[in-house]
Amino acid sequence: MALSKDALLRLIELQKQDKELDKAKALLDQIPQMIERLRAGLEAEKAKGSAAKGRIVALEKQKKEKELELAKHEEEARKHSAQLNQVKTNDAFKALQQEIGFAKQHAGDIETEILQLMESLDEARKQDKTVQAELGVEAKKFEAEIAGHQKRLAERQAAFDAAKAVRDEAAAPIPPDVLRVYDHIRGRGKPDAVVPIDNSMCSACRISLAPVVIVEATKLKALVICESCQRILYRPETLAPAKV
Numbered sequence: 001m002a003l004s005k006d007a008l009l010r011l012i013e014l015q016k017q018d019k020e021l022d023k024a025k026a027l028l029d030q031i032p033q034m035i036e037r038l039r040a041g042l043e044a045e046k047a048k049g050s051a052a053k054g055r056i057v058a059l060e061k062q063k064k065e066k067e068l069e070l071a072k073h074e075e076e077a078r079k080h081s082a083q084l085n086q087v088k089t090n091d092a093f094k095a096l097q098q099e100i101g102f103a104k105q106h107a108g109d110i111e112t113e114i115l116q117l118m119e120s121l122d123e124a125r126k127q128d129k130t131v132q133a134e135l136g137v138e139a140k141k142f143e144a145e146i147a148g149h150q151k152r153l154a155e156r157q158a159a160f161d162a163a164k165a166v167r168d169e170a171a172a173p174i175p176p177d178v179l180r181v182y183d184h185i186r187g188r189g190k191p192d193a194v195v196p197i198d199n200s201m202c203s204a205c206r207i208s209l210a211p212v213v214i215v216e217a218t219k220l221k222a223l224v225i226c227e228s229c230q231r232i233l234y235r236p237e238t239l240a241p242a243k244v
Helices: 005-086 090-171 176-187 211-219
Strands: 194-198 232-234
Touching (some): 005 090, 005 176, 005 232, 176 232, 211 232
Parallel strands (some): 194 232
């Protein structure tokens, strides 16, 4: 494909702009990752708050269940006590007394458990109050950092877009077929798509070039590609300003 000195000079300058854009894009891409890490940290703090409240809910549920169980045993004790005057034998009387004793014993055990749960609830509420206070402070810190990164992201994105527009404008005069080759090489992970010939070698992969390749690069009439690394080659001497 046809090439001119002007097109090659523009291509080399375009590569400089693209390398700067690559750096800017790498920095730009770091910011969303920072924001994501901060959001994960914020969610972890919120999870602590939810866990503290969840413990209170669980303890309250246990306490309610124990209160219902206590009421059941107390009712059994009352029921059996009412039946004492209705029995006609000593054995039945003793059996009821035993049932009453069991019911009261169970009720006493449950009352102890309820008292323990109430103590645990008091402690859980205190812990929750502390956790929620800490969460409020930490959440503000996280949110402030996230807001700062989001602002910087918007600023850097605007600067990147402006630089990209300048780059695209600089690329416009370059022949499309030349630009396609250049973009293809860069797309394959070679940011230095255009490299100089250095002492008869490709300066990128350091392979010795055939004399015919150097002659073609000197003519400056068509793209010259390194057979080894597939980069575009040029001779710096051919780009030097003409002597007056």
